[in-house]
Amino acid sequence: MILNPAKLLAEAEQHTGLNDYGDDSFPERFTIAMAQLQKLGMDESGQQAAAKVAVGLVTSRLSFFNDHKTIPGLADEVIERPLFATGEPRSGTTLLHALLSVDPAAQSLRFWEVMYPSPPPGLARPDDPRRALADDDWREINSMAPDWLKIHPYNDMLGDGLPECERTWAMDFRVMTPTAWWKAPIGMYVGGMPVDAHAQYRIHKMMLQHCQYCPDKIGPAKKHWALKGFHGPRLKAFFDTYPDARLIWIHRDPVQVTASRIGMAAALTKAFARGKVDVSEQASIHLAATRAGIQDTMNNPLVDDPRIFHVRYKDFTGDPVGTIAKFYAFAGYDFTPEAEHAMRDYLANNKGDRYGKFVYAASDIGVDIAELNDEFAPYRERFGLDVEVR
Known part of the structure; x- marks a missing residue:
């Protein structure tokens, strides 16, 4: 199955070397998203494209949360008015x-x-x-x-x-x-x-x-x-x-x-x-x-x-x-x-x-x-x- 959530998450983790999604519920939500995409009846090329987008977004997420953990002062930025x-x-x-x-x-x-x-x-x-x-x-x-x-x-x-x-x-x-x-x-x-x-x-x-x-x-x-x-x-x-x-x-x-x-x-x-x-x-x-x-x-x-x-x-x-x-x-x-x-x-x-x-x-x-x-x-x-x- 192309839109296999576990495989796609593993691919993003391998690409980044990271595994902290910043939210314990994220893998479950990602699984729901992939199931929704599977219902759309895309052909193989469409599923491959969707899988690439999904991995790209997960990769961004892993890097984004890692930045907030590792860059001093980033999480302390104040958003005012x-x-x-x-x-x-x-x-x-x-x-x-x-x-x-x-x-x-x-x-x-x-x-x-x-x-x-x-x-x-x-x-x-x-x-x-x-x-x-x-x-x-x-x-x-x-x-x-x-x-x-x-x-x-x-x-x-x-x-x-x-x-x-x-x-x-x-x-x-x-x-x-x-x-x-x-x-x-x-x-x-x-x-x-x-x-x-x-x-x-x-x-x-x-x-x-x-x-x-x-x-x-x-x-x-x-x-x-x-x-x-x-x-x-x-x-x-x-x-x-x-x-x-x-x-x-x-x-x-x-x-x-x-x-x-x-x-x-x-x-x-x-x-x-x-x-x-x-x-x-x-x-x-x-x-x-x-x-x-x-x-x-x-x-x-x-x-x-x-x-x-x-x-x-x-x-x-x-x-x-x-x-x-x-x-x-x-x-x-x-x-x-x-x-x-x-x-x-x-x-x-x-x-x-x-x-x-x-x-x-x-x-x-x-x-x-x-x-x-x-x-x-x-x-x-x-x-x-x-x-x-x-």
Whole structure:
């Protein structure tokens, strides 16, 4: 059997000379992940590709945890007052993240850092080969999924692009994000993996420590973190891990969120699964995901936590920089002229449709839109949203 978990773990251990996974439950979780992959019915070449990805992620994990054990001071790095962007998928959070990241006083994770995290990226020289390796990875991804640049033009940043927080969990085998699994023909893989929010944020915080670590750095004071992820369903663990964090949350009409999600998922599934895609199946998956997210938002008392700054999508898209200035004031950060200039420069030079316009339609959801509008009316009322007409 190609996707034999014991053999794959042994291969990673032999490659690294390490066997401490930093979590006693990891081998069991890895076994579950391999079983999920076996259910997908990949041919032999697909299984070989998946096995290679799996071993690569396990190898990264072993080296990552070994760094934290053996490098003096790494585990003592303090993550102070980080800023996070969140919201339902397709609600403008990636643009928000990009703008937060260009503030000269901010630091953000980069794809090359989370794809190849060991040794700590803060120790890397400008010519570190991991940068070029991640650039090549992204050229391959973009060539496989050219529509992704229409959907997500920020992918043109290649290895220097901005990963979502969930990408730090790829080596924990709790998610199978396309940016880790594009070499395997598994499409947009959703669900089926064990979830433990506190364990996931433990990995996330370790990654921030990993990328912040640079004991010999000479220069300005430490920068604040500017990050993005889908933190709404995990607010308890999020704030337990980052009690001094501030979170800006964009709210958009859930019907348009769902339609855009379906269009994105259909395009990426077709690209990465190397075949046809059932749009109605993707519609069912992503309508259910939106419903679950909205239900959690409506029922979770932590949504009203005073550390969260809620924003309407139309207000953010109407005045992105002004919205961020208000968020900085809320978070107790200075909105400097340098930050404003960098953000306005980014907007002027990175048009959202620079690779073509991403077109999607509410009709792709496959249900009665009037009924769906009624279903989401309480959410829109709570956050002051109008029905978005496109």
